[in-house]
Amino acid sequence: MAWLQTRALVGRFNKGDVYALQEIYDLHKKDMMTLAASLMFDKSVAEDVLHEVFVKLIGLQGRLRIKNMLRGYLLQAVANEARTMNRARARKESADKGKFSCRRADVDSPDGCAERTEQHQRLTAALGELPYEQREVVLLRHYGQVKFKAIAKAQGVSMSTVQARYRYGLSKLRSLLGRDL
Amino acid sequence: MRPKKLDKFLLNLETEPTEGLNRRIAALIGKAAKQSSGTVFPAVALWRRIMLSKMTKVAAVIAIVVVCILAFNLFDRTSSVTWAGVIEPLLKAQTVAFDVITSDRGMVSRTRYVNQEGLVRSRQEIDTGVGKAINIFDFDRSLRLTLSPEKKVAFFTDVQTESPTQVHIGPIRELVTKIQEDPDFTIEQLDDQVIEGQSAIVFKAVADNETLTVWADAETLIPIRLEKVIQGQSVVLSNIRFDYDVDLSLFSMDAPDGYSTVQGQLDLTDLSEKDLLEGLRVWAQIFGDGQFPPMLTSMALMMQIPAYKQRLAEGTLVLTEQQKLDAGNQITKLMTYIGEMQPQQDWHYVGASILFGDTEKPIFWYKPIDSETYRVIYGDLCVKDVSAEELPR
Numbered sequence: 001m002a003w004l005q006t007r008a009l010v011g012r013f014n015k016g017d018v019y020a021l022q023e024i025y026d027l028h029k030k031d032m033m034t035l036a037a038s039l040m041f042d043k044s045v046a047e048d049v050l051h052e053v054f055v056k057l058i059g060l061q062g063r064l065r066i067k068n069m070l071r072g073y074l075l076q077a078v079a080n081e082a083r084t085m086n087r088a089r090a091r092k093e094s095a096d097k098g099k100f101s102c103r104r105a106d107v108d109s110p111d112g113c114a115e116r117t118e119q120h121q122r123l124t125a126a127l128g129e130l131p132y133e134q135r136e137v138v139l140l141r142h143y144g145q146v147k148f149k150a151i152a153k154a155q156g157v158s159m160s161t162v163q164a165r166y167r168y169g170l171s172k173l174r175s176l177l178g179r180d181l
Numbered sequence: 182m183r184p185k186k187l188d189k190f191l192l193n194l195e196t197e198p199t200e201g202l203n204r205r206i207a208a209l210i211g212k213a214a215k216q217s218s219g220t221v222f223p224a225v226a227l228w229r230r231i232m233l234s235k236m237t238k239v240a241a242v243i244a245i246v247v248v249c250i251l252a253f254n255l256f257d258r259t260s261s262v263t264w265a266g267v268i269e270p271l272l273k274a275q276t277v278a279f280d281v282i283t284s285d286r287g288m289v290s291r292t293r294y295v296n297q298e299g300l301v302r303s304r305q306e307i308d309t310g311v312g313k314a315i316n317i318f319d320f321d322r323s324l325r326l327t328l329s330p331e332k333k334v335a336f337f338t339d340v341q342t343e344s345p346t347q348v349h350i351g352p353i354r355e356l357v358t359k360i361q362e363d364p365d366f367t368i369e370q371l372d373d374q375v376i377e378g379q380s381a382i383v384f385k386a387v388a389d390n391e392t393l394t395v396w397a398d399a400e401t402l403i404p405i406r407l408e409k410v411i412q413g414q415s416v417v418l419s420n421i422r423f424d425y426d427v428d429l430s431l432f433s434m435d436a437p438d439g440y441s442t443v444q445g446q447l448d449l450t451d452l453s454e455k456d457l458l459e460g461l462r463v464w465a466q467i468f469g470d471g472q473f474p475p476m477l478t479s480m481a482l483m484m485q486i487p488a489y490k491q492r493l494a495e496g497t498l499v500l501t502e503q504q505k506l507d508a509g510n511q512i513t514k515l516m517t518y519i520g521e522m523q524p525q526q527d528w529h530y531v532g533a534s535i536l537f538g539d540t541e542k543p544i545f546w547y548k549p550i551d552s553e554t555y556r557v558i559y560g561d562l563c564v565k566d567v568s569a570e571e572l573p574r
Contacts (some may be wrong), residue, residue, distance in 0.1 A: 011400025021210050029198050037196040045203040046252055058213045120194065143191045
C-alpha cells in the first residue's frame, strides 16, 4: 500500500504540513543523492541539486500532484534540476562544448577511493564517458524505474529519441565495461 | 546487455547526503514552516506534543504497538494496513482535542473533549430550540457542572460511577478494540464517497452485531466521520477535528459570574430496578405531563423539554432548582441502568403515550440475569413476574 502512504504524505503536505517534506526527504534522500551524484560527478553540486529540488517542492505546497510513485517523481525532479544546472555549467565551461566534463578529481578523491570498490569506480568512470543526456536516460530508466514516456517529456524530446539514447548509452557502457556488464 | 546486472552495478553507486545537506534541508523546511500560515498538520503537531511529554511518550508507544498488532490481525483477514492507519488518530486521541456533533431527529449536540495541560474534560452544548444547556464534565474529579444560561444557574453534581464516565470517543475506542478482538470480525473497504464536501475512503468493520464505519479524508487518511451501530441503534460523529487549538476556558469548572449554584450528588453505583421505576415515574410525571415518553432516549427527553419549560413558566408545574436537579439525575440513573443491561436481558419499552397510573397496560419488561421469568412493569409501576409465554404481545 505504498501508494496510499504516498497519497497520505503528499496530502498532508498539500494541507499545510511542510514537515511532511522532512519525511519525504528522509525516505528518499539516499536515492536522490545517488542519482544527483551520478549525474553531476560532484558531491557538492549534487547537494545543491537536492536543495533546489526541495526549494521548488515547497513552492508546490497545496498543488503537488503525484500520479504514480513519489520516488519516481522525485528522481525525475532531481534529473530536471541536474540538467538545468548542467546546462548552466556547460555554458560557463565553454571548453567542454556542451559535453559534461567529469570531475575526475572529485570522483577519485582520496575519501571516495577509500570507500568505493573498484567496480564502483569503473562504473562511475564509464558513466562519465557517456554524453549527459544518455547518462540521464540510463540512470533514470534503471535506477529510477522511470518510464521512457516520462523521460521523453522531461527532456523535451520524442520517445524514440529517448529510446535511442538509452540504446547508445548501454552500448557504450558495455564497450567500456566489457564482461563486467 | 543484461540490464539486471546494470541494476546491480547501479546499487553500488549509492551515495549518502552529508550532514551539511541534512541541516540545509531541515533549515529550509523550518523557514518554510515559519513563513506558512502557521498551520501544522494535526498528526505532526500531535506527534510533537506526544513526544514532548514524558507521560504521553508511554501512551504513544502503547498506541503504536496496538496499531502494529492491529495491522497484523488485519493482514490475516485479507484487509489492508490502511485501516490501521485510519484508526490511528482514534487510538492516539488521548492527547488531542476534537469536536463531535451528534444529530438525531433534528436535535444537535456539540461535544468537545480535551485531554491536555492536565485537563481531562468534556463540554457538551445542547440546544433544544427553546433554550441551551451546557454540561462540563471533569473526568479526574468525576464532577459535572451543568449550566443553564437562561436561568443563570450552575448545577454541580458529584457523580459516583462504577466505570469511568466517557464521552462519545471513549466508547468508539472501546468499540474499535472490541471489534478487532472478535475472532470473526471483518473489515471491508467500501467505494469512495464524498462526505461533508470531502472525498473520503470508507471502511466498515463488523463484529457480532456491532458495526463501525469510518470515513477518512482520501488524501490524509484522517477520520472525518464515524458511525457506530450497536443492536440497531446508530450514533454518527461528524465534523471531527483532531488537535485543534481549543480554548481551555470553555472547560472551566467554575460557575460563571452572576450564576447561582446548586450542589448535588449522583450515585450511579449499585443501580437496581428501584432506580428504573423511579426514573420512569419522574419521566412520566415531571417531563411527560402524566404520560410515558415515546422512547427511552436522551433525544426523546430533549423533545419534551420545551413543553416542560412551558409548564414551569405557566406555574402548572412547580419545582425548586434542587428538585429539577434531582429529576434530571433520576433520568440519568434510569438511562444508565438500562444502558448497562446485557443483551440477554432482552428489555423492551412499550410505554409510548400510556398514562401514568394505568394498571392494565405494560410499559416495560426485561429478564433479570439468571432468572427464568421476566419482570413486567405496568403503567402504575407495579411489577409482575411472568414466563416468556405470558409476555405481552
